[in-house]
Amino acid sequence: MRRPAMDTRTPTDGALADLRLRQLTSATLPVGAFAYSQGLETAVELGWVGDLPQAAAWIGGQLQHSLARVEVPLLARLMAAFSAGDRDAAMHWSGLLLAMRDTAELRAQERALASAWAVLLGDLDLDDARTWVDLPQRTALALFALAATRFRIAPPTAAQACLWAWLEAQVSAAVRAVPLGHTAAQRLLYELAQDIPAVVASGLAVADADIGAAAPALAIASCRHETQYSRLFRS
Known part of the structure; x- marks a missing residue:
């Protein structure tokens, strides 16, 4: 009995977009995010x-008070x-x-990840991503926004x-640095x-003039990490 030909039709936009999004957030993405603890x-x-x-207090505090007022509103504007x-x-x-990245370490991380994203997305046929490789204004968030926009x-x-x-990246860092057990990490x-749906909703409602957040403890920790003697994570 002859085997039927494989159906090579493109999936619906929604199905393909979901799969693309899974790829963009995969822990196996070769951009080096695992090397940083922020x-x-x-x-x-x-x-x-x-x-x-x-x-939970450290990571959750940043999620509620920093990412909600910086990353989420800026991602929406970048996508637009x-x-x-x-x-x-x-x-x-x-x-x-x-x-808004308070320290040299955080700015270096942003640029390094952005360059890696740009090369990767260029290899995935998003040719305009490569133009961001060496831009002074490049950020990982911008490249993520570019990919999300192109993937609808x-x-x-x-x-x-x-x-x-x-x-997920912060919890992974906590597993190695605190350290936390894997069951505790899943908890x-x-x-x-x-908390993420509410954080996204509040972040999307932030006006242009209100974008910004203060995280003094994070800034202090990042500054001190630049000269910390023993480190698992990149500075």
């Missing part, structure tokens, strides 16, 4: 984070700029994010996925993930 390693060194409740083909606006919002992912969905990827993901 101040968490020094928070552990200083005794600020030493167990599950303290890790890319959708409109407005490169100047995209560079403006990306440059604003970079200016709705901004609220993209924002939820972006926060999930950040949360942390389970508890904090339930």
Whole structure:
């Protein structure tokens, strides 16, 4: 009996967009995000984070008070700029994010990840991504927004996925730095993930003039991590 030919038709837009989004947030994405702790390693060194409740407070606090007021509203504006083909606006919002990174370490991380994203997305046939490789205003968030726009992912969905990827990376860092057991890490993901929909909703409602957040402890930890003697994570 002859085998039927394989159906090579393109899936529906929604199905393909969902699969693309899963790829963009995969822990296997070769951009090097696992190499950074974003101040968490020094928070552990200083005794600020030493167990599950303290890790939840540190990570959850950033989610509620920083990402909600910076990453989420800027992601929405970046996606709108890319959708409109407005490169100047995209560079403006990306440059604003970079200016809000308080330390040399955090700015270096943003640029390094952005360059890796640009090369990767270029290899995935998003040719315009490569033009961001060496831009002074490049950020990882801008490249994520570019990919999400090209893959026809709705901004609220993209924002939820972006926060999930950040949360998963922070919990992974906590497993290594605190350290947390794997079951405790899953509990942390389970508890904090339930805050993401509300964080996205509040972030999408932030006006242009209100974008911004203050995270003094994070800035202090990041500054001190730049010269910390013993480190698991990149500075």
